[in-house]
Amino acid sequence: MSAEQKGVLTGAHYLDGDHACSEGAIVAGCNFVAGYPITPSTEIVERIAWRFPATGGTFIQMEDEIASSITIQGAVWGGAKAMTVSSGPGISLMMEHIGFAAMTETPCVFVNVQRGGPSTGLPTLPAQADMMQARWGSHGDYEIIALSPNSPQECFDLVIEAFNFSEKYRSPVMFMMDESVGHMTEKVVIPTPDKIKTIPRKFTSKAPGDYKPYEVSSGLVPDMCKAGDGHRIHITGLTHDEKGYPVMNADCQEKLLTRIVGKIRDNVDDIAMYDEDEIEGADVVVISYGITSRISMKAIRAARQQGVKVGHIRLIVVWPFIENYVKKLAGKVKALVVPEINLGQVVLEVERCAAGQCKVVSVPHAGGAVHEPETITKAILEAVK
Amino acid sequence: MTQATADACEQITSKTEEFVRSDRMPHIWCPGCGIGTTVNCFTRAIEQCGVDLNKLAIVSGIGCTGRVAGYLNLDSFHTTHGRAIPFATGLKLSNPDLKVVLYSGDGDLIAIGGNHFIHAARRNLDITVICVNNFNYAMTGGQVAPTTPIDAIGTTAPYGVCERSFNLPFLADSCGAVYVARWTAFHVRQLTKAMVEAVNKRGFSFVEVITPCPTLYERRNRLGDGLARMEWYKENSVIKHDADTRECDIDFQGKIVCGKFVDKEDVPSLLQKRNQKTEELRVKGIACD
Structure with a gap:
């Protein structure tokens, strides 16, 4: 639409x-x-x-x-x-x-x-x-x-x-x-x-009495409705069944959470959005996101001028994390370099996925400014050694 | 029980059942608890209001009274602790055709949710707030609330409360509520009537209901069972319509001033004011049609 x-x-x-x-x-x-x-x-x-x-x-x-x-x-x-x-x-x-x-x-x-x-x-x-x-x-x-x-x-x-x-x-x-x-x-x-593509809300076509707010017909995402349409729904933050009624037991908790978590985890490939630049044959790949990705581009150009084969992954969707992608990538490179304006957050996820297959280098910044590109270039040059 | 009484009971039960999710019974409330009584009054009230039940939404927070939403066969929302009013704010503003009724307890609405309560009253938001006041946090086992009368006992004030309690009608009145009433669980007819008036009122309407919590507040303070409490309400309530809300404080075992205290006309509600503003902007060509 x-x-x-x-x-x-x-x-x-x-x-x-x-x-x-x-x-x-x-x-x-x-x-x-x-x-x-x-x-x-x-x-x-x-x-x-x-x-x-x-x-x-x-x-x-x-x-x-x-x-x-x-x-x-x-x-x-x-x-x-x-x-x-x-x-x-x-x-x-x-x-x-x-x-x-x-x-x-x-x-x-x-x-x-x-x-x-x-x-x-x-x-x-x-x-x-x-x-x-x-x-x-x-x-x-x-x-x-x-x-x-x-x-x-x-x-x-x-x-x-x-x-x-x-x-x-x-x-x-x-x-x-x-x-x-x-x-x-x-x-x-x-x-x-x-x-411009917009996704409208998927409202139920079921008649009042037949609709359950947490019942899935296909996939893991139930259809919506709105108040006033005669469905007389119950919505609660308590653990609930398909009707939305609270059910206080482990079975219902497992069923509900498995679906809620699964609807995202099982669709990482659909949700993932990232830019790749010169990944093929790279010795070092910078993984960045947000404003730091723009600083990284300058840093990467400088490193390339010094002959280093540097690739760049720019995460557009950060969560859910592109776990399988990074796992495979970590097996092909010497190092992954992660600059971010914090003292090391997304780098932890990169380390987890790399699982020791390559070096993972954090390029932290405590905040208040963006990185100096030279800091990232230096980290790339160190990492490739 | 005479046949006539039995018939009357049958009739009452069947009427109430229309409004209740019988597949969710039994409810969680203790014997002698007053919340069920208020729900009974509410079902009569909405019947008398003649409101389309498909256009009536009920929003609760967390606590014993917070469970009311789940038992009524309406669009119902059991939200987070203290946040029923802001949820209702979004629901009403995005879908003004709905009647939105808040049904929650004193701790939920007035302690953790107090900020939202005063601002909704200030805005004159078009909702009805029914506050079941049992003087304590019942769901968690009888801790003191901002409504617990001074010197009364709760699990977190085992030697008696040293803080003054809120006077809810005064709070609502001073923040701008256009309808304010207080009754007890004993006053079922008056309460029902107040609920009808509150639901039909345009703007922010507030009904406080004093109810017994025999399992916790009454037991810990040695005030007797649910029935004893009804008798006590009967003896100690003072009906005083139009009372100055500053004089509606509740002391420990003191008199309970009941009645309709505020019923203002001609105060524009939030929606009225917004609609008026939109119309002005439409004339100026700023707002869309």
Whole structure:
């Protein structure tokens, strides 16, 4: 299905990543946003509040991030496509409701414009230090989908994918921007609606009485409905059966969690998005994501000029991790180099997948700035020795 | 039991069953608990309201009262602890045709959810909040709540509470609720009527129901069983409509002021105000049709 005409600002714009994210959400069909001001994400909700009257959406500024993160889920069960937007401290407050969305299989998007942490940290400066929080932040077992844009254009393009994944898998999706991408202004091209693919919600065609909110007919993702359609559904964060009724035992827990986790884990190949550059024959491969991927490109060019065969994998979808891909890659190279603006997070996943087949080199940065390209080049040159 | 009484009971049961998920019975509530009584009143109330049951959604938080949503045969949402109101906010704003009723306990709504409660009242959000106040956290075994009267005993205040408790009608009133009433589980007719009025009210309506928790609060404070408590409510309730909500504090074993305290007209609800704003923007060519 292509995007609806209403609200699409087709053409070339000069936008920062935050504003581009707002436009992408609108194009994706987002018609409900709840948020709370926090640097460096505020511009997203400001633009949404300004734009929504023209697109028929509803914006509400809630009393805190806890509220925002569940207000959007009420909106989804009312029939909306919804997102909330925040940064580290606010995202920490939202964690319980990321779990609620995973457990109740409520499609929604959480945008995290990452800044330095922990705690209040560096409100106006970048970091990529919430990557493991995005993966593991809420309690209990669940899988998450997380995308990481590296430009304002991608803030537009990929937030649409984030909404599409949320609908396809009935899952919360984390959109992991960072302060640099959010506040960087570049050319953003918004295509005509017919060129933009959006996935609509898959509503049940069953009659009231026959529909069960957690019954799957094919695959692992149940169809949705909305309140007011006569289905008289029950939705709970408790462990539940196909009807949505609470069932407090190990069998039901196993059945439910196996499906909820499986719908993501079994579809890593479908969800995976990454860019490859000169992987064939490489001695060293840099694995990067978000803003750091752009710094890495410069570092890689410098290393190549010195004769090193360097490849580059840029993760666009970070979670679920492309485990099998990295396992195979680790068997073919001398080293994997992982620069990220944190003290070593996604590198742990790379190490796990490499499982000792090659060197894995972390290139950490505590946050507040992006890497100096030379730091990454140096790490590549060291790694190839 | 006379035949007439038996018939009346049968009639009541069958009416209630329309609204209840019988496949979820038995419920979890203890003998003598007041929550079931309030649910009975609520089923009568929604019947009297004549509301389309397919357009009525019920939202609960966590706790004994939080289980109400699961037992009513409506679109029902059992959310996270304290967060029923923000969930309901999204549900109502995205689907304004729904009637949205919050049904939760004092700990859920007023302690962990207190911030959301005051803001929903301030916004005059178009929802009804029914707060079952049994003076303690019952699901977790009788800990003190912000509603536990001073000097009463709970497991986390074994020598008595030193904190003042919230006066819920005053809290709701001062934050802008357009309808505020309080009854006890003894006052089933008055409570039913209050629920009807609250559900039909445009804007933020609030009904507090004082109920016994014989297993925990009453037992620990040596206040007798559920029946004894009904008699106590009967003797110690003071019906005072339009009372100044500042005077509705509940002291330990003190009088309970009941009645309809607030019923305001002509205060625009959040949805009314938003619709008005959208219309203005439409005239200016900013909002879409």
